[in-house]
Amino acid sequence: MDTFVLCFSVIFGLLFGSFLNVCIYRIPRDKSIIWPPSSCPGCGARIKWYDNIPVLSYLVLLGKCRNCKQPISLQYPVIEILTGLLTGLVVWHAGLSLWAFVLLAAVYALIVLSVIDLELMIIPDRFSLGLIVLGLAFAWTNPHFSGMWWQKELASLLGAAVGLFGVLAIALIGTWMFKKDAMGGGDVKLMGGVGALIGWEGVITTIVFASFFGLVYAVFLMIFKGKKGGDAIPFGPFLSLGALINLFYLIKPSMLVIEL
Numbered sequence: 001m002d003t004f005v006l007c008f009s010v011i012f013g014l015l016f017g018s019f020l021n022v023c024i025y026r027i028p029r030d031k032s033i034i035w036p037p038s039s040c041p042g043c044g045a046r047i048k049w050y051d052n053i054p055v056l057s058y059l060v061l062l063g064k065c066r067n068c069k070q071p072i073s074l075q076y077p078v079i080e081i082l083t084g085l086l087t088g089l090v091v092w093h094a095g096l097s098l099w100a101f102v103l104l105a106a107v108y109a110l111i112v113l114s115v116i117d118l119e120l121m122i123i124p125d126r127f128s129l130g131l132i133v134l135g136l137a138f139a140w141t142n143p144h145f146s147g148m149w150w151q152k153e154l155a156s157l158l159g160a161a162v163g164l165f166g167v168l169a170i171a172l173i174g175t176w177m178f179k180k181d182a183m184g185g186g187d188v189k190l191m192g193g194v195g196a197l198i199g200w201e202g203v204i205t206t207i208v209f210a211s212f213f214g215l216v217y218a219v220f221l222m223i224f225k226g227k228k229g230g231d232a233i234p235f236g237p238f239l240s241l242g243a244l245i246n247l248f249y250l251i252k253p254s255m256l257v258i259e260l
Contacts, residue, residue, distance in 0.1 A: 005096065006088055013087025014054040017080035020108060024079070024115045027124055042070035054080040075115070083111060086244075093248055094143075102138045103247065106131060106197055110240040113190070117236035123186030131193025132160050144198050144247075156196045163195025163203045164188060170207075187235050194243045202246040209242030210235065 019033075025041075026033050038047045045067040051057045058077045065072060086107050094100035113127040135142075139156035140149040147155070171183035195203045214235055221227035 006092060009091040010084045010088040013084035014080050016087070016108070017083030018052065018054045018076075020083055020112055021076050021079050023112050024075075024119075027112070027126075028116050028120055028122065040065045040067060040070065043068035054084075079111065079115065083108070086111070089248065098138070098141050099143060102134060102141065105134055106193075106247070107244065109134075110243060113186075114237035114240045117186070117234040121184075121232070121234050123184070123190055123236045125186070125189065128186060128189035128193050131190070132196045135160065135193060135196025139196070142197070144202070155199055159195030159197070159199040159203060160192045161195070162200040164192035166200075166203060167191040167207070183235060187239060190236060190239055194239065194246075198243065198246045202243070205246055206239060206242035209245055210238035213241055214238040 022038060023033050025031075036046075038052060039045060040047065042065060045065070048066075051061060051066055055077045058072060061072070063072050063074070064070065087104060090100055090103050090107060094103055109127045109131055113123050117123050135156050136153065139145060139152045142152055142156065145152035145155040167183065168188045171188055174183060191203055191206070194206050198206070214233065217238070218227070218233055221233065
């Protein structure tokens, strides 16, 4: 991988991470992600371009608004850095290929929906359903599936079905056993998107990883935050983390052969 291309991809990711922060704040509040330009949520002052440089502006301003001195959430530089690093990882992993652009779209969607779920306990349908469409539309270029284009499409469709209906079954059983919602509808639809991208095998391993990381997070909250064992936690970020592990490292091209 050319060093210049890799560095450029990281810089692009940092810049795009700034836009993802806009999406994270505005989408769940039904606001336009295009207009008006970014402004301070405290005093409403428009943010100048030189105060909107990813990470650097946050450091120069010492994490405060230039106008009202209200603290700026650490989320902003964290999302920018995370987006930059993951963009570089995608390009390093997939090169400058069509699949790399598909993977970037999926990664960006997972970042946005994860933070929204952490903050508001919701996963907007435009992301979970969008991942299903993305996976099915570009299954023919997906290296996680093998065979001819129609075999890849069927493998993606099978993965989406297992993600949707398999996880829905788990959610319904959990609700019946524990007498409360075991998994939200957003999580179920998200797993449909994960299945469309990485197949039915990826659905299983994603749930395993998500359950482990979610358990660790729940134990942390109980020990350090005083949460109770029955309190709900956002599961979308952990499903996203499990999906990313699968997308980058675990799932190999499926050996599933579908004969008609």
